[in-house]
Amino acid sequence: MLGFGVSLLLWLCQTVSAQYTSDDLMSFVTLPNIRAAKFDVQYHNRERVSPGYWFVSPYLHIGPDKPSSLYEPYQIGPHIYDGEGRLIWTGSQLFDNRNVFDFKAVDSLGPEPRLSMVLQYSWDSKEDTGYGVVLTNDYKVERKLPLRRDLGLFDIHEFKIREDGKTALVTIYLSHEITLAEFGRPEETTWLETGGFAEIDINTAEVIQWWDSYNHITLSEGVHYHPNTPPEGHPGWDYVHVNSVDKNDAGDYLLSARFTNTIYLISGINGDIMWRLGGKYTDFEQDFMFSKQHDAKFIESNGTHHIISFLNNASDEEFNEENISASLFVELDTSVTPKTARVLHRYNRPDQQLSRLRGNTQLLPNGNVFTCWSKEGYISEHAADGEILYTANFTSPRYSSYRGYKFEFTGRPSAPPDLVASVLGTDETNMVTTFWVSWNGATDVAWWHFYAQASEFTTPVLIGKTARDDFETTYTGHGYLDWVSAEAVDANGTVLGRSEVYRSNHPDWAAVGYKGKSNPPAPIDPSIVYGVGDHKVDDAGHTSSDAIDTQTQKTIQILGHAYDAIHNISGFFSFLLLLGFFAAVVAGYLVLRGWRLRVYQRLPREDAFLSERARLASPHQD
Ligand SMILES: *[C@@H]1O[C@H](CO)[C@@H](O)[C@H](O)[C@H]1NC(C)=O
Ligand SMILES: *[C@@H]1O[C@H](CO)[C@@H](O)[C@H](O)[C@H]1NC(C)=O
Ligand SMILES: *[C@@H]1O[C@H](CO)[C@@H](O)[C@H](O)[C@H]1NC(C)=O
Ligand SMILES: *[C@@H]1O[C@H](CO)[C@@H](O)[C@H](O)[C@H]1NC(C)=O
Numbered sequence: 001m002l003g004f005g006v007s008l009l010l011w012l013c014q015t016v017s018a019q020y021t022s023d024d025l026m027s028f029v030t031l032p033n034i035r036a037a038k039f040d041v042q043y044h045n046r047e048r049v050s051p052g053y054w055f056v057s058p059y060l061h062i063g064p065d066k067p068s069s070l071y072e073p074y075q076i077g078p079h080i081y082d083g084e085g086r087l088i089w090t091g092s093q094l095f096d097n098r099n100v101f102d103f104k105a106v107d108s109l110g111p112e113p114r115l116s117m118v119l120q121y122s123w124d125s126k127e128d129t130g131y132g133v134v135l136t137n138d139y140k141v142e143r144k145l146p147l148r149r150d151l152g153l154f155d156i157h158e159f160k161i162r163e164d165g166k167t168a169l170v171t172i173y174l175s176h177e178i179t180l181a182e183f184g185r186p187e188e189t190t191w192l193e194t195g196g197f198a199e200i201d202i203n204t205a206e207v208i209q210w211w212d213s214y215n216h217i218t219l220s221e222g223v224h225y226h227p228n229t230p231p232e233g234h235p236g237w238d239y240v241h242v243n244s245v246d247k248n249d250a251g252d253y254l255l256s257a258r259f260t261n262t263i264y265l266i267s268g269i270n271g272d273i274m275w276r277l278g279g280k281y282t283d284f285e286q287d288f289m290f291s292k293q294h295d296a297k298f299i300e301s302n303g304t305h306h307i308i309s310f311l312n313n314a315s316d317e318e319f320n321e322e323n324i325s326a327s328l329f330v331e332l333d334t335s336v337t338p339k340t341a342r343v344l345h346r347y348n349r350p351d352q353q354l355s356r357l358r359g360n361t362q363l364l365p366n367g368n369v370f371t372c373w374s375k376e377g378y379i380s381e382h383a384a385d386g387e388i389l390y391t392a393n394f395t396s397p398r399y400s401s402y403r404g405y406k407f408e409f410t411g412r413p414s415a416p417p418d419l420v421a422s423v424l425g426t427d428e429t430n431m432v433t434t435f436w437v438s439w440n441g442a443t444d445v446a447w448w449h450f451y452a453q454a455s456e457f458t459t460p461v462l463i464g465k466t467a468r469d470d471f472e473t474t475y476t477g478h479g480y481l482d483w484v485s486a487e488a489v490d491a492n493g494t495v496l497g498r499s500e501v502y503r504s505n506h507p508d509w510a511a512v513g514y515k516g517k518s519n520p521p522a523p524i525d526p527s528i529v530y531g532v533g534d535h536k537v538d539d540a541g542h543t544s545s546d547a548i549d550t551q552t553q554k555t556i557q558i559l560g561h562a563y564d565a566i567h568n569i570s571g572f573f574s575f576l577l578l579l580g581f582f583a584a585v586v587a588g589y590l591v592l593r594g595w596r597l598r599v600y601q602r603l604p605r606e607d608a609f610l611s612e613r614a615r616l617a618s619p620h621q622d
């Protein structure tokens with residue numbers, strides 16, 4: 001009977017883990033409700049890598065999720081990682097697990113860096129049409145800019161705060177009902193989804209200037225609709241699919257439209273199209289081709305000569321014109337007839353694949369090029385001469401990041417570090433206290449110093465220190481330590497912040513078979529055990545060996561293994577659930593049809609229906 005129960009359990013475990021594995025997510029003792037996506041990083045040459053952090057915003061579904069189908073714990077939203085794929089900040093909880101896009105650092109809004117992003121319109125887009133959001137570098141929302149209602153939902157492609165810090169550029173989508181005269185069917189009408197941009201005031205969200213492809217870009221420029229395409233209802237044919245906007249000092253706008261394969265320069269004076277690069281009606285003599293491009297940006301522009309970058313090549317859901325996607329840097333001369341366009345640099349997607357949807361490319365200050373190929377968070381950095389320095393991707397296919405950037409950034413969270421401490425041991429001789437510490441959003445933490453004190457009001461005593469080695473750092477100290485705290489220290493020894501003082505968790509001593517003299521055990525006075533002089537901490541953060549006897553070291557080892565094992569089966573949470581479940585099985589609940597492990601995403605009940613609705617509600621997300 002019991003044997004049967006155990007094999008049933010094993011079978012169920014296997015089934016559950018096959019279906020719902022969460023090995024692709026990080027888990028932390030200090031922040032149990034955070035599950036950030038893990039990166040797999042492959043370095044080719046570390047020497048030439050530029051300094052900075054990765055700014056990505058993983059999402060699971062590109063459309064907004066219904067509140068009832070939002071994930072739990074927090075997985076998506078704005079995230080900062082370091083170059084080893086270690087988490088620096090997750091802002092998932094700030095936005096309640098809603099999708100954000102175009103997440104990046106901004107230097108033009110004052111001496112302190114800011115963060116900007118698009119908070120996607122909500123499931124009920126009548127209620128919440130989305131925002132451009134700006135955070136301070138202590139991770140507080142500083143501005144939340146809506147888009148004027150008559151310009152549609154806040155589009156997810158672009159929220160670019162300009163270098164003067166006064167305005168921001170956003171892409172817009174509108175719908176118009178038109179006749180099909182252009183296609184020789186003047187008696188028929190269809191809805192047409194047009195695209196353009198708006199420039200908004202960064203303080204008031206007032207619209208300074210806006211432009212729409214309606215009456216500027218004809219149906220024939222698009223590649224997806226033909227004289228015999230049947231008409232569509234609202235929002236209509238997505239014939240241009242605008243996906244980026246930029247502006248030069250001359251005041252003209254660079255607009256990328258994926259479904260016309262064209263990059264447009266639009267006059268800031270009268271809205272005329274000044275030239276088209278690419279597509280059916282290019283004004284340039286080009287030494288290259290491109291299609292289905294993303295993220296066209298000025299690198300330099302003096303009005304007649306431009307260097308622009310974009311992510312090309314060369315495919316979408318329906319077609320692929322070429323076989324490998326690439327970051328392209330091209331030089332345009334519009335002072336000659338015909339205008340000329342030539343490739344300065346091309347950086348191919350390292351795995352020789354196509355990015356069919358989404359993506360962006362960024363020239364870094366040292367000339368390196370950072371590209372987000374979008375699907376599965378695939379990113380790469382090339383040196384200017386084309387050497388691939390590294391690639392990285394999420395460790396499973398279920399998350400993507402629309403765009404990704406790299407910036408140097410200083411984050412100084414206003415919330416203190418998070419700390420958890422736990423005591424274990426079987427008698428006085430082998431008691432240990434393990435600390436787990438993290439500080440969501442803090443950059444530059446090089447060391448953690450750990451403290452304990454005899455009571456709430458006595459002075460903290462340094463227990464030990466260790467180098468910060470990941471988002472969460474652990475440390476084990478000798479003895480039953482209570483009233484514990486931790487201090488974040490940078491490479492120069494400057495204290496960046498301190499946690500609050502916490503009580504240590506302890507087990508039910510009787511249940512764990514504690515055999516010490518005083519039972520239950522009492523915390524030690526750290527000023528006696530760790531008093532000045534008889535305790536030293538070396539630079540590698542190891543406490544001197546005479547302080548910890550062999551028995552204790554064994555216990556530490558066992559704890560370490562237990563901790564790893566728990567991590568391997570994806571966190572305390574599942575571990576406890578499975579234990580509880582085991583008990584339930586043994587207790588005779590052998591008929592468990594319909595039972596499911598609580599997964600990290602609450603699955604919508606009518607998945608197919610909902611995703612279809614999401615697609616209809618938000619057709620222009622790629
Ligand atoms: C796209 O990739 C193909 C194959 O590598 C290459 O021949 C072509 O020139 C590329 N086009 C652009 C615009 O990079
Ligand atoms: C723009 O730059 C080009 C190339 O550097 C130069 O030849 C041209 O004179 C410049 N034009 C203006 C208006 O500065
Ligand atoms: C793309 O690859 C296919 C098959 O490998 C080849 O036949 C085709 O010519 C390639 N197209 C381009 C534009 O390189
Ligand atoms: C990520 O890249 C590795 C190689 O670096 C590859 O084995 C793996 O399949 C990729 N994972 C995804 C989700 O694309």
Ligand SMILES: *[C@@H]1O[C@H](CO)[C@@H](O)[C@H](O)[C@H]1NC(C)=O
Pocket residue numbers: 444490491492
């Ligand atoms: C440490 O000090 C040096 C010199 O004062 C400074 O350049 C550097 O930025 C500091 N590092 C940190 C992490 O604060």
